Amino acid sequence: MTRVRKVLIVGGGIGGLSLASGLRNRGIEVDLVEVKKEWTVYGVGIIQQCNVIRAMAQLGLADRFLGAGFAYENVGLYTAEGHLLQMLPGVRAAGPEYPANLGISRLALHQVLSSTAAERGTSIRLGLTVEHLAQDPEGVSVTFTDGTQGRYDLVVGADGLFSKVRSMVFGKELKPRFTGQAVFRHNFPRPPEIDHLAAFYGRHHNAGLCPLSKDLMYLFVTSSEPGNPWMPEVRLAELMRDRMKEFGGIIGRLRDQITDPKQVVYKPMEVIFVPEPWYRGRVVLIGDAVHATTPHLGQGAGMAIEDAVVLSELLEEEAPVEALLSRFMQRRYERCKFIVESSIQIGDWEMQGASNADRTGIVKKMMEVTAQPI
Template identity: 65%
Template sequence: MSSDISKVLVVGGGIGGLCAAIALRRQGVAVDLVEIKSEWTVYGVGIIQQSNVVREMARLGVLDGYLEVAYAFEDVGIYDLQGNALVRIPGQRLAGPEYPANVGISRLSLHQVLSTTAIDLGTQVRLGLSVESFQQDATGVDVSFTDGSAGRYDLVVGADGVYSKIRSMLFGDTYKPRFTGQAVWRYNFPRHPSIDHLASYVGAEGNAGLVPLSDDLMYMFSTSHEPGNPRYEPAQLAELMRDRISKIAGLVGELREQITDSSQVVYKPMEVVFVNEPWFKGRVLLIGDAAHATTPHLGQGAGMAIEDALVLSLELSGSGSVEERLERFMTRRFERCKYISENSIMAGEREMARDATFDRIGLTKAMLKLTAEPI
């Protein structure tokens, strides 16, 4: 790493922040990571890592650390709402022949591997605090933290999610999260023997998916139109999720009546934001959801954050001024992330319109072709 980038602050201890810390530590950069949560918990059920993400996790040196607790699979199957197969899309082993094309893993298991790796590599982690303010000059950034402490850094990386405080400090109210009109529902089940791949059930009257997470676990997801972004009573969630998938038959229909524990339903309104200009000012940069939070329709939200982290570490180790290196980072990331953001949102809009002509298969194939390209 260039001598002018020897100490970096990462704000946010989610997937993007942890991957940035890991990538930077492997380059020999000192990394402090702060996370606003006093308990380092994770939200959600599971995560799909498609072939491009599997490739980058292998490059980060963490994939081998969680394959044993994940579920490796090759293909994506798309079905109609009666469970009839429409297409089977073969996966690509982009990480090499020794690795699977795709991986499903619980968010908790992934967090445990990433956080342990970051700490083992020497990342200094502090929980329960964030950035209070910062002042930057030509050679660094002076940061004041919410616990009264302070530090000076060569670069600050805002990986603090869709409600990013760092984004607000850089851009004011220019970029605020927007509710798309949809929400996503998720629920865990024992893995059905037939779910050895990502199974997506689609139609104008609804949608659902089943994702294997381990040998004995899978989760169901479904997206729904939720006008006005209603706030539901927690005790209602199981009944409401059953209602949202009531027109889907096949395996999803069989599983529907097993959705009984509202406390295990993960319900999340979809909110998006895209910073439509360079994601940095001076020596403060945004990555992941802080810069480009999107919907889950293409299964690439976390993947884009992981790619951001790896590309950032590679560009920072290159030549030129800090500004030139961050500009090269933007050149490699902006259009790719914009494509994922815009097409994910478009897919949701087509769902809400109940557009029977929506070519979801074509969009999925186009996305897989694009993301297979080297970053």
């Protein structure tokens, strides 16, 4: 029985980069391949809750992470007209040392994760992916799309919603499903009063404002889009304004400033939850490749980062790979399942206009679950 000494990570997104940092902390050799030639991410933001801040601390990244975003505590619930209904105080559920929440621009997060992974000695190659995987009991032989080859103790598919590794190793029939909703997003300068997450509930749509830095915030609007229609980029500003018709107050004022379609980021909500186990021999999937969720609980990236913490911790041990991956499943499966199923449930309630739905109950449960150690 030998330790895992060399790992290939396929996908340089949030999960793959977090894993690279975690593995390098433990002296494990890491090659990472990212299919994009120009390695960048779209510029709106992301909400990270206290469990994610704790996970970043476990990766040795808390200071950089907190320094690159906007830490906040509370969540305000508002009417569509912008009147405050309730201010929910943040709960430092992962420990008093961590703020309840962090808003961070995706670009800033990518910068933190990619620079740390590189500084810690990850070998990163851009503009390529895996072409062929052949495994035997001792390792995986990989052929890349540029014809080069490598031999690894473990291959990790961290290649997101449309994972190539998943379809190569787990079968092409596992495909994401459109839930019926989509999200429009746009950045704005941050006014001082948006120092918390502000959620606005309309009759047909929900909107939110999340602080990202001293100067920046992002606006998101959730809408039902039956049939997942194609949204031409040139019409995105007009379509986003349309989905915001029912809002007054600050959201109404921001609506009138949405004029450049290039500043609008549109994403249909697509989900997948792969039945356990998430590994076949020496190939394992993490993040959106196996448990892509809707954003209703703001935990998708959080689960990918937690996967990275747990996997890097386990791979330090001297044990058969099969045993380590089985323990990975024990620590990750139910937690991720709860997040994916609960998020989908909230989206379904929104689409049904279910007025008696217990959204607050699910959010409370999510906070209890994610506060538990991973």
